[in-house]
Amino acid sequence: MTSSKEALAHSAASAETAPGDEPGAVRGAQVRGTPPAATHSWRSRLYRWDMKASPYVFISPFFLIFGAFSLVPLLYTGWYSLHNVQLSDLDNQTWVGLDNYQNLLSSDFFWNSLWVTFTIGVIATVPQLLVAIGIAHLLNYRLRGSTVWRVIMLTPYATSVAAATLVFVLLFSWDGGMINWLLDFVGIDPVNWRESNWGSKFAVSTIVIWRWTGYNALIYLAAMQAIPADLYESASIDGANRWQQFVHVTIPQLRPTILFTAVVSTIGATQLFGEPLLFGGADGSKGGSEHQYQTLGLYMYDQGFMIGNLGKASAIAWSMFLILLIVAAINLLLTRRLRKTP
Amino acid sequence: MRARTRTARNTVVLAAVAALGAGLLAGCSEDPDDGTSNEGGGSTDGKITLTVGTFGVFGYKQAGLYDEYMKQNPDIVIKENVTTKTSVYWPKTLTRLQAGSGTDDIQAIEIGNVTEAVQTQGDKFVDLGKEVDKSQWLDWKNQQATTKDGKLIGLGTDIGPMAICYRKDLFEKAGLETDRTKLAEQWKGDWSKYVALGEEYMKKAPSGTKYVDSASSVYNAALGGATERYYDKDGNPIWDNSKGVKDAWDAAMSVATSDMSAKLKQFETPWDQGYAKGTFATVACPAWMIGYIQEKSGDAGKGKWDVAAAPTAANWGGAFIGVPTASKHQKEAVALAKWLTAPEQQAKVFAKQASFPSTPSAYPSLKPSPDTTAYFSDAPLTQIFSDSAKTIPVQHFGTKDQPIGTAIADIGIVQVEQKGKSPEEGWDAASKEIKDVLGQ
Numbered sequence: 001m002t003s004s005k006e007a008l009a010h011s012a013a014s015a016e017t018a019p020g021d022e023p024g025a026v027r028g029a030q031v032r033g034t035p036p037a038a039t040h041s042w043r044s045r046l047y048r049w050d051m052k053a054s055p056y057v058f059i060s061p062f063f064l065i066f067g068a069f070s071l072v073p074l075l076y077t078g079w080y081s082l083h084n085v086q087l088s089d090l091d092n093q094t095w096v097g098l099d100n101y102q103n104l105l106s107s108d109f110f111w112n113s114l115w116v117t118f119t120i121g122v123i124a125t126v127p128q129l130l131v132a133i134g135i136a137h138l139l140n141y142r143l144r145g146s147t148v149w150r151v152i153m154l155t156p157y158a159t160s161v162a163a164a165t166l167v168f169v170l171l172f173s174w175d176g177g178m179i180n181w182l183l184d185f186v187g188i189d190p191v192n193w194r195e196s197n198w199g200s201k202f203a204v205s206t207i208v209i210w211r212w213t214g215y216n217a218l219i220y221l222a223a224m225q226a227i228p229a230d231l232y233e234s235a236s237i238d239g240a241n242r243w244q245q246f247v248h249v250t251i252p253q254l255r256p257t258i259l260f261t262a263v264v265s266t267i268g269a270t271q272l273f274g275e276p277l278l279f280g281g282a283d284g285s286k287g288g289s290e291h292q293y294q295t296l297g298l299y300m301y302d303q304g305f306m307i308g309n310l311g312k313a314s315a316i317a318w319s320m321f322l323i324l325l326i327v328a329a330i331n332l333l334l335t336r337r338l339r340k341t342p
Numbered sequence: 343m344r345a346r347t348r349t350a351r352n353t354v355v356l357a358a359v360a361a362l363g364a365g366l367l368a369g370c371s372e373d374p375d376d377g378t379s380n381e382g383g384g385s386t387d388g389k390i391t392l393t394v395g396t397f398g399v400f401g402y403k404q405a406g407l408y409d410e411y412m413k414q415n416p417d418i419v420i421k422e423n424v425t426t427k428t429s430v431y432w433p434k435t436l437t438r439l440q441a442g443s444g445t446d447d448i449q450a451i452e453i454g455n456v457t458e459a460v461q462t463q464g465d466k467f468v469d470l471g472k473e474v475d476k477s478q479w480l481d482w483k484n485q486q487a488t489t490k491d492g493k494l495i496g497l498g499t500d501i502g503p504m505a506i507c508y509r510k511d512l513f514e515k516a517g518l519e520t521d522r523t524k525l526a527e528q529w530k531g532d533w534s535k536y537v538a539l540g541e542e543y544m545k546k547a548p549s550g551t552k553y554v555d556s557a558s559s560v561y562n563a564a565l566g567g568a569t570e571r572y573y574d575k576d577g578n579p580i581w582d583n584s585k586g587v588k589d590a591w592d593a594a595m596s597v598a599t600s601d602m603s604a605k606l607k608q609f610e611t612p613w614d615q616g617y618a619k620g621t622f623a624t625v626a627c628p629a630w631m632i633g634y635i636q637e638k639s640g641d642a643g644k645g646k647w648d649v650a651a652a653p654t655a656a657n658w659g660g661a662f663i664g665v666p667t668a669s670k671h672q673k674e675a676v677a678l679a680k681w682l683t684a685p686e687q688q689a690k691v692f693a694k695q696a697s698f699p700s701t702p703s704a705y706p707s708l709k710p711s712p713d714t715t716a717y718f719s720d721a722p723l724t725q726i727f728s729d730s731a732k733t734i735p736v737q738h739f740g741t742k743d744q745p746i747g748t749a750i751a752d753i754g755i756v757q758v759e760q761k762g763k764s765p766e767e768g769w770d771a772a773s774k775e776i777k778d779v780l781g782q
Binding site: 086087088089090091107108109166169170173175176192195281282283285286289290305306307308309 | 429433436437440458461462463605606607608609610611612615741742744745748751752753756757760761771774778779781
């Protein structure tokens with residue numbers, strides 16, 4: 001959430017701050033920075049020390065917690081990934097070097113899960129963001145009871161993954177599920193959603209889309225409301241209709257926000273876990289009888305906690321981390337290019 | 343302009359609040375018991391708190407055993423920490439055992455995990471062999487929880503002796519034998535005879551019904567009576583040339599390649615609905631499934647179900663309870679574990695939950711609830727299950743029994759049953775998976 005707030009604050013600030021106006025934070029610091037009429041030398045030294053150290057003390061809780069609960073486990077996982085470690089025998093670790101990684105690169109299951117993660121990511125993210133922009137645009141009109149609509153948009157997001165997925169499992173049930181019943185209504189043969197290759201990916205994506213569309217729509221909405229109204233006014237004076245305004249004013253103004261949601265969604269897609277796990281039912285960690293919806297997250301869970309091979313699971317975790325770093329790098333390149341184009 | 347930014351800020355606040363709310367909701371909706379701290383033991387007001395870690399339904403609370411024990415021992419308070427799924431419960435328990443902290447005073451161990459516990463966690467459990475009269479338990483049950491150097495790490499709770507539950511009304515419509523003794527004679531000794539009767543059933547099957555719920559259930563039931571499973575008695579994997587596995591696989595394949603299976607996955611909602619709608623006529627039922635059938639079939643199934651002896655004596659499921667050495671109240675925990683698994687208490691759990699005792703001396707006094715007996719057409723449940731229990735062969739389990747079973751049932755069998763692949767393709771896919779599991 002922090003990063004999303006930053007992004008919003010950024011877009012809002014850039015729209016509001018008048019040129020030449022000094023941001024308040026800097027001004028405050030200058031006031032504090034004025035040297036006091038110092039009589040006691042140790043007191044002034046203490047004061048200077050306070051000036052230098054305090055900020056670090058204030059920001060330290062986050063970094064301490066980050067270190068304890070993110071950095072150390074991350075490094076420890078890296079250490080595990082170079083060993084043969086069984087869940088049932090944590091004390092006995094044998095050094096195997098890069099064997100676990102080599103094992104992954106030659107494993108069909110790993111490449112399959114990478115492919116599955118990518119395909120589900122695309123099927124889930126692209127329509128989701130498109131629909132979210134559309135909804136945000138509609139909500140941006142003057143509406144009666146707009147808060148009600150916005151709350152409704154967020155309801156799917158507030159629903160727990162487990163509850164949502166269980167409902168979707170029933171809808172997609174091949175025998176007596178509502179979706180197949182509807183298909184039957186229009187004369188299409190029932191689909192075994194869980195076992196079919198694309199059907200299962202589609203079903204899992206549906207759950208993701210359902211849960212996250214409203215969330216993204218609200219982020220877009222917030223960004224849209226920060227677009228200065230005079231841009232629209234001048235556009236309409238120039239004779240642009242609603243659609244032209246949307247394409248030529250709204251979309252360009254939303255560019256940083258779109259990029260932000262795309263990155264967050266990509267990270268979410270790479271870590272996709274709960275939906276396919278629960279969609280798979282009793283033994284969901286396999287992701288279907290042909291692993292047709294076994295994402296990287298599921299593969300890691302299956303190796304680590306169902307099979308008990310923690311070393312290999314750690315190697316998968318680190319591979320996921322590396323993949324995310326690559327995604328972040330691509331994002332950085334894209335951002336730079338976007339900044340250059342006016 | 344002003345008004346607009348204010349709404350924007352409101353939207354952000356709304357989003358933040360909703361996100362927090364979602365986090366809380368998600369936290370609640372997961373296993374509610376995960377949040378409870380499992381600090382083993384602790385004493386307040388001079389009372390000792392004993393915690394019991396279980397998965398699924400053990401029936402101790404339901405049968406009122408905790409209350410009874412606390413009444414007899416006023417200085418003891420018992421708290422049960424239940425995790426719904428074994429797949430969540432066991433990894434969590436393993437890590438706590440090895441950390442030597444956070445375990446409950448009593449930890450349940452599922453039969454599929456007991457070998458792993460015996461081979462890798464032996465020193466983390468109290469030896470209960472010296473505390474109890476071991477002859478009270480079925481011999482094969484004790485053996486499963488005994489380490490190489492003769493340490494008994496868990497006391498047997500229930501076992502899962504197998505029978506066949508069948509819908510008498512559907513059998514009658516299909517023109518088959520409905521008497522439970524004569525029926526048992528027809529398939530006695532071989533699961534393939536049970537499958538063969540399915541061919542008969544399908545010829546005149548009432549519309550919309552199938553003979554059996556799934557091919558995996560036939561596989562599990564058949565394997566449950568085999569002397570050879572995935573490992574030999576020295577712990578070497580023999581899954582690819584084990585006779586037990588081959589026979590069970592063949593029986594499952596003749597179901598999967600025919601139209602006699604309702605193709606359901608056990609313990610999932612459609613399976614429950616199958617009971618309610620009566621879409622399958624038979625199911626291999628271990629004793630613990632009796633209560634499940636009664637609950638899911640509901641009033642509509644009353645008096646229509648019957649129980650017959652299974653083709654071979656077989657076991658499916660069951661558990662142990664052990665006392666971790668990390669428990670701060672070992673003496674009290676051992677006493678409680680002994681009491682909970684004593685024949686009288688096991689009989690009480692049977693009366694409430696139909697979990698079948700692992701202590702034969704309890705068998706003569708077993709009384710299923712009158713409700714259950716009536717539900718299953720007055721079948722002599724106690725006799726059918728105890729006959730099976732006494733003749734179950736000793737089976738050897740291995741450290742990776744569960745993942746191997748999952749590979750065969752959820753990969754191999756499902757590919758044949760639901761995706762129409764050939765049995766050879768199904769077996770190849772399962773083999774590939776098992777080799778990955780075993781690192782071969």
